[in-house]
Amino acid sequence: MEHVETFSPSQAKTLATNRLIRNTYTLLALTLAFSAAMAGVSMVSGVPPINPWIFLGGYFVLLALTNVFRNSGMGVVCVFALTGFMGFTLGPILSFFLATQNGSQLVMQALGATAFIFFALSAYVFISRKDFSFIGGFLFVGLLVAFLAGLAAFAFDMHTLSLAVSAAFVLLASGLILYQTSAIVHGGETNYIMATVTLYVSLYNLFMSLLHLLRAFSGDD
16 A cells, blocks of 8 residues: 655644745745846846836736746746846946946945845744744835835935935844744645745835945945
8 A cells, every 4th residue: 555644734834944944045046047037138238227106006016927827837927027027227327327426336345234234133033933924014104105215305306305215124134034934834824936036026126225324325426
């Protein structure tokens, strides 16, 4: 008689969580590499800065499509379309920084700080197993307020408000990394596509905000 291996509910949950972690971070690594490649393409091609309203429109459309197809293979295609688009629009910004004095140093500092924060916060959640689901409401309200404040800062060219928004996004993006990683560990998130998108967007916002703040503190802003 053929032996059929069975698992207890706790074992099945552990296997599902491990699979989610593996799929999420594999897809995240691939999308980060693809995004970086698309940024390189736009830099080499000399693409001009993308209008912020066009960026926001493209971002929300691709994000909505990713959410619609989150449970199918098409969702993976949408994730690469979204992250590739964001990487492509990042190229002109990086070109601008690299063309300025100390620009390359600022980019590397922002990149290094982003990587350090991400790995430190992720490691803390995985090691401590602390549940950060309680900060979900705060993050939602904070992101909404910061987003609207960012639009106001751009529309009315308010430099001080823009810096405050960048500082807020550093904290909010860090909180979102804690929240999403905790959700992956404790079963609050079961879809690796959406988990990947949340972590990618957190890293993108963290990097951009740190770059803006570093430039301001360096006296080049």
